[in-house]
Amino acid sequence: xxxxxxxxxxxxxxxxxxxxxxxxxxxxxxxxxxxxxxxxxxxxxxxxxxxxxxxxxxxxxxxxxxxxxxxxxxxxxxxxxxxxxxxxxxxxxxxxxxxxxxxxxxxxxxxxxxxxxxxxxxxxxxxxxxxxxxxxxxxxxxxxxxxxxxxxxxxxxxxxxxxxxxxxxxxxxxxxxxxxxxxxxxxxxxxxxxxxxxxxxxxxxxxxxxxxxxxxxxxxx
Amino acid sequence: xxxxxxxxxxxxxxxxxxxxxxxxxxxxxxxxxxxxxxxxxxxxxxxxxxxxxxxxxxxxxxxxxxxxxxxxxxxxxxxxxxxxxxxxxxxxxxxxxxxxxxxxxxxxxxxxxxxxxxxxxxxxxxxxxxxxxxxxxxxxxxxxxxxxxxxxxxxxxxxxxxxxxxxxxxxxxxxxxxxxxxxxxxxxxxxxxxxxxxxxxxxxxxxxxxxxxxxxxxxxxxxxxxxxxxxxxxxxxxxxxxxxxxxxxxxxxxxxxxxxxxxxxxxxxxxxxxxxxxxxxxxxxxxxxxxxxxxxxxxxxxxxxxxxxxxxxxxxxxxxxxxxxxxxxxxxxxxxxxxxxxxxxxxxxxxxxxxxxxxxxxxxxxxxxxxxxxxxxxxxxxxxxxxxxxxxxxxxxxxxxxxxxxxxxxxxxxxxxxxxxxxxxxxxxxxxxxxxxxxxxx
Numbered sequence: 001x002x003x004x005x006x007x008x009x010x011x012x013x014x015x016x017x018x019x020x021x022x023x024x025x026x027x028x029x030x031x032x033x034x035x036x037x038x039x040x041x042x043x044x045x046x047x048x049x050x051x052x053x054x055x056x057x058x059x060x061x062x063x064x065x066x067x068x069x070x071x072x073x074x075x076x077x078x079x080x081x082x083x084x085x086x087x088x089x090x091x092x093x094x095x096x097x098x099x100x101x102x103x104x105x106x107x108x109x110x111x112x113x114x115x116x117x118x119x120x121x122x123x124x125x126x127x128x129x130x131x132x133x134x135x136x137x138x139x140x141x142x143x144x145x146x147x148x149x150x151x152x153x154x155x156x157x158x159x160x161x162x163x164x165x166x167x168x169x170x171x172x173x174x175x176x177x178x179x180x181x182x183x184x185x186x187x188x189x190x191x192x193x194x195x196x197x198x199x200x201x202x203x204x205x206x207x208x209x210x211x212x213x214x215x216x217x218x219x220x221x
Numbered sequence: 222x223x224x225x226x227x228x229x230x231x232x233x234x235x236x237x238x239x240x241x242x243x244x245x246x247x248x249x250x251x252x253x254x255x256x257x258x259x260x261x262x263x264x265x266x267x268x269x270x271x272x273x274x275x276x277x278x279x280x281x282x283x284x285x286x287x288x289x290x291x292x293x294x295x296x297x298x299x300x301x302x303x304x305x306x307x308x309x310x311x312x313x314x315x316x317x318x319x320x321x322x323x324x325x326x327x328x329x330x331x332x333x334x335x336x337x338x339x340x341x342x343x344x345x346x347x348x349x350x351x352x353x354x355x356x357x358x359x360x361x362x363x364x365x366x367x368x369x370x371x372x373x374x375x376x377x378x379x380x381x382x383x384x385x386x387x388x389x390x391x392x393x394x395x396x397x398x399x400x401x402x403x404x405x406x407x408x409x410x411x412x413x414x415x416x417x418x419x420x421x422x423x424x425x426x427x428x429x430x431x432x433x434x435x436x437x438x439x440x441x442x443x444x445x446x447x448x449x450x451x452x453x454x455x456x457x458x459x460x461x462x463x464x465x466x467x468x469x470x471x472x473x474x475x476x477x478x479x480x481x482x483x484x485x486x487x488x489x490x491x492x493x494x495x496x497x498x499x500x501x502x503x504x505x506x507x508x509x510x511x512x513x514x515x516x517x518x519x520x521x522x523x524x525x526x527x528x529x530x531x532x533x534x535x536x537x538x539x540x541x542x543x544x545x546x547x548x549x550x551x552x553x554x555x556x557x558x559x560x561x562x563x564x565x566x567x568x569x570x571x572x573x574x575x576x577x578x579x580x581x582x583x584x585x586x587x588x589x590x591x592x593x594x595x596x597x598x599x600x601x602x603x604x605x606x607x608x609x610x611x612x613x614x615x616x617x618x619x620x621x622x623x624x625x626x627x628x629x630x631x632x633x634x635x636x637x638x639x640x641x642x643x644x645x646x647x648x649x650x651x652x653x654x655x656x657x658x659x660x661x662x663x
Contacts (some may be wrong), residue, residue: 009478009482011482011483011486011520012482012485012486012489015486015489015490016489018493019489019492019493022493022496054477059474084477084481084482084485107481107485108485108488110485110488110489110492111488111489111491111492112492113489113492113493113495113496114496116492
């Protein structure tokens, strides 16, 4: 994988660089603000960009704005937003243009190096990686909606993993069950929630998020 | 009954002989002259300011004149308050000090909205007839005393024979009075009587007019009315709310950029170390693992230090032992040698202690950064009842200005949220002395 990192804290920038290089990925550039990120991506055309949300000069949402610009100008580059906070409205904005090649993770997730690397890989390949925190926020917010109550505990687990962007195979590995069992759960969830069955993982993520109230508008294509 | 009348008459006639009368007349003199001068200064400045600012070109000049009027009238007001206090012993409390804003427009705006200054303008204008009456009382006394002395003057200077005597003229400065011509020694007695009457009348006039003046001063030069007090409280409450919101934002920012970031790095390093250790049956790359754990260890230590600094910034634990020892600790860690002298009677409320502590910390930091001083002195005392006074002085180059948007204006805001005040004396070339006054209870 070829990666560009945008992170203003030197400690984390260097840590991420080392972590990814250790795993055999190439770090094309490691920059400290949004403008430099756009320049670096234009220059290196990487597979994925890891973007901190709060960066200079205002330390508010520079990273998010840079990420949205990246999505528009370089659709081929996956964007993984990487932050100490989860703001549901940020994930909704990021997902507005579709769920392909989008990720939003808490910085805490880097503690599990293998999972973090897998999530980054997924985003680089055009998949989705949403933090469990994003998903649980949406679950909490949508508790009053009747559909969720009809799901079995296992189905809820599967739904949460689907919303994070995992494929059926990924869910099967996480829950240590067979692929066939996952497929059965997924079919049952879609039937109970009245969602259209969809083969594509990304469209599936969007359907689930829309059901949960994350509000991303599905755009075809 | 007779005795009562005699007592009243005695009081009336005896009034000029009391020491109080001396003070009243003295106030009539000084207060009258100050009032007269103040009236003309205020009138000329204000009228020229108003007329000039009506013309379009003159707006700036006019505004300058009007703000000058307001500044001067505050000064005049404090002069009058001091005269009342020093001579008559009548206390008129000072209104809240002017709060300069930052930026020229803001400052002009604050000046124009400065209610205590506008009331002082009113005082200066209304005082004209009062000043006239006060000066009249002085004049009346002077002529009265002169008239009273006529029999003696006659004996001393006119008691010779031969030649023609020009009659002496005794002036009685009352509206329908006239001059009494004194042609003989006996003739001098009516003049003396008139003089005595003038002196007595002047004494009572002085008392009356001074009482009226004091009442006027209390109304217009004292602290503001209830409505103004309310708007002042609203303003300082807004400052307090902003201040605490800003403080919370700062804490969040410090956490985000400090401890949280270090803990994320710590997690990352430990995660990588665990990967390197591999499963039980794999040989570990021990050198790399050690290096990663060292880094994680450093992250943990740094995060602890960050959290400790942050906690101390929220509430310094040393304050629990009282302001004196907290300031001593602060002084000990100052880059410029600092000494503390403290005499605190009643212990201030915790909120006041915290504000005083942070004021001292900020002032020491300011001195360290800007003053090039060799020595800082911190003095804190409660000599005046109900007031905690913090003085931080240094022997540096001076030139500190509260209006320059420095840390000082932030301090002034913080202090004003509890009705405290801050006074900066820092002439170019030094020394600098900052005095912070806080009520003992917020």
